[in-house]
Amino acid sequence: MSRNRAMGISERLAALTTLSSSLEYLHQRKQLESGGLNDWEIMRESPESKNPALRKLTDMVSGRRTTVALHAARAAVSVGLLLPGNSRWRGAGNLFLSGTTGLLQARHRYGTDGSDQVATLVQSATGLARLSRTPQTQDALLWYVAMQATLSYGVSGWVKLVGDKWRTGEALPGVMRTRTYGSESAYRLTQKHPRTAKYVQHGVLALECLFPLVYAARGRLTRPVLAAAGSFHVTNAFVMGLGRFMTAFTSMHPMVAYTTAPLSHPAVAGRDDRAVKAAGLLLAAGIALSAALAAQRRCAVLEGWPTSRTVTTRHGNELQYETGGRDDADTPVLVFCAGLSSTSEHFAWITEQFAYDSEHAVVAYARSGYAGSRRHSTSPYTLSESVDDLEDLVRQVVPHNRKVILVGHSLGGELIRRVSPRLADRVAGLVYLDPAHPAELQRSQRQSVGAKDLRETIAHATRYLTLGTGVVMSRPEWVDKLPARYRDKVFAQYTDARLWKAAKREWAAVEEDFRSFEGDIDPITAPGLVIAAQQTVDQDPDQLLLYNELVQAHRGPGQGGLKVVEEADHDSLLTDARFAHKAAALMADFLTGVSDAATAADSATHPTAQAGAEQ
Structure with a gap:
């Protein structure tokens, strides 16, 4: 396939995608009105419109009449691109389509999908190639699309391969039974012929994972691979209703055909392949940058804060901790224990308030494997190890004449409950912040179902971050809600595989421990406070019952x-x-109630001494 023919076929298939898209929006233009799915008064609050400059620009084109006019113009330009021709004006038409897709992205948050993104990619490349006067630039743009096509299939396949359902053959029947993308007749076929359905699913996996091999064998694999990929999209169009995917993804195939042909072929004589070398250099540079950034973040994580200290526990683990607040021997020390895959900095708003605005001292620490804490134990991990570590931390860090208030969030709440009997009369009270309960995986359906998803999420994060992908990890919104000086440190921990490896180890132990829990929670002599998040108890009434049981145990x-x-x-x-x-x-x-109760108890025990003190 020659250069011009590849551009011609690609731009026409992409034009079909845009034509279909705009005709759909014109047919459903009532959704642009107030209360519709694409009501701009609602859409303008979408993430795509947070930037003030972008919002101002989209406001200009998002009036109902303007939107309809733009879609009408897009449909007309798309029809024009379907006509014969090879002029540079076609480049302007392609850029118009890709540009208006970008302008309307925020306007049509519902309805935009991967097909529009692929069409925009192809139209941008073919538009610039049409306007370029040099074959070298055109070849570079065609190579860009071809490499994107190879990545889109290859990465999609390998990501699917990570999931259990794709390997076991459960994914295809699962998709076919959904309302959005499913087909009742296709689902029944998967149930009637499960072995065939599994072969089909594994065939799709093989096609996507091995798609990059299209560049092997000097072009002899191009036709069978592209024919298989095209058939896959045609099938999806009829079975899953993904009509635009059929024309969008196949619009990249001509570029693949052009770039896979050997240079000795007359149709591609003089093709410039330097884009491949440039991409290789950029990839190498990206890998080197990722490694350097990962190393820098790892150093920042291990270093901790200027005030960080460490203690060594009975298991040989080194725990990093920070202290703050006033050294008042008459008030308990607050010891904070974080949740699963959480950092001690999660408590920053609370610890800072107590450290600066109360008489209490605070201690926040990281469990082994988190932050600068290192796990040296060679025994299989169990929750008892973390309980032992917490006990050793309290005994070594908090003066013997001071009592403690144990504060735990999520899994940390269960750990402080288990350690409290060991510390006996040193515990003045326990504060649970939306805590875990040892029976939650058995008695809460929501928690039980979510356990598998959490396990897979942690496993994926561990795997990908170990490969050095932290450089492309987006910064979660909640990180920027923490106090400013904590944000970079917390984000560095979340892009470091160490945190996720520790969480993976802990969650495996939690599942084994919680699913085997029997009986009731042992009584706790110290007073307790459970602080629950409203959304937790609203979404899971079983969790509210578990919290009440925890309260009654005190x-x-x-x-x-x-x-x-x-x-x-x-x-x-x-x-x-x-x-x-x-x-x-x-x-x-x-804390005030605990202090008052302790004072009352002392008065009842030593009334004479109390009376003398009052006199």
């Missing part, structure tokens, strides 16, 4: 009971300043 005076922070969810309870400060206020009230 027997000591000064009980805090169960408190709910309105609107908060499991994570924002700590990371959002509004909710964290509410939680801190509830904790302060609880």
Whole structure:
């Protein structure tokens, strides 16, 4: 396939995609009105419109009449590109289509998908190639699309291969039974012929994973590979309703055909292949940059804070911790224990409030494997190891004449519950922040179902970050809700595979431990306070029952009971300043109650001494 023929076929297939898209929007133009799926008063609050300059630009083209006019113009230009011709004006038409797709992206948050993105990619490349006067530039642009096509198939296949359902053959029947992309007749066929369905699914996996081999054998594999890929998209169009995918993804195939042909073929004589070498150099540079950035972040993670210290536990583990607040021997020390795949900095809003605005000292630490804490134990990990480490931390860090208030979030809540009997009379109270419960995987269907998803998420994150992909990891919104000086440190930890490896180890132990839990929670003599996030208890009533059981397990005076922070969810309870400060206020009230109960107990035990003190 020659250069001009490849561009011609590609731009026509991409034009069919855009024509179909715009005709759909014109047919459903009522959705542009108030209350519709594409009502601009709602769409303008989408993530694509957060930038003020972008919002101002999209406001200019997002009026109902303007939007309809743009789609009408796009349809007309698309029809024009379907006509014969090879002029440079076709380049302007392609760029118009890709440009208006970008302008309308925020306008049509519902309805845009991968097909529009692929069409935009092809139209941008063919538009620039048409306007270019040099064959070298045109070849570079065609190579760009061809490499993107190879990546789109190859990466998609290898990512699917990671999932259990694609390997076991469960994915195809699962997709076919959905309302959005499913087909009842196709689903029945998968149930009637499960072995054939599994072969089909594995065939699709093989096609996608091995697609890059299209560049092997000097072009002899081009026709069978592209024919298989094209058949795949045609089938999806009829079975899954992905009509635009059929024309969008096949619009990249002519570029693949052009670039896979050997240079000795007359149709591609003089083709410039330097883009491949340039891509290789960029890839090598990207890998080197990723490695350097990962090393820099790892150093920042291990280094901790200027005030960080370490203790060594009975298992040989080194725990990194930080302290703050006032050294008042009459008040308990607050010891914070973080949740699964969480950092000690998650408590920043709360720890800073107590460190600077109360009489209490605070201790926040990282479990082995997190931050600068290192795990040296060679025994298989169990939750008891973390409980032992927490006990050793308290005994070594907190002076013997000081009592402690143990504060735990999520998994940290279960760890402080288990360690409290070991510390006996040193524990003045326990504060649970949306805590885990040892029976939750058995009694909460939501938690039980979510356990597998969490396990897979942690496994994927561990695998990908170990490969050095932290450089492309986007920064979660909740990170920027933490106090400013903590954000970079927390993000560095989340892009480091060490955190996810530790979480993977812990979650495996949690599942084994929680699924074998029997009986009731042992009574706890110290007072306790459970602070729950409203969204947690609203979405899972079983969790509310478990929290109440945890409250009832505490027997000591000064009980805090169960408190709910309105609107908060499991994570924002700590990371959002509004909710964290509410939680801190509830904790302060609880500490006051604990102190008053302790004073009353002392008065009852030593009435004469108390009377003398009052005199």
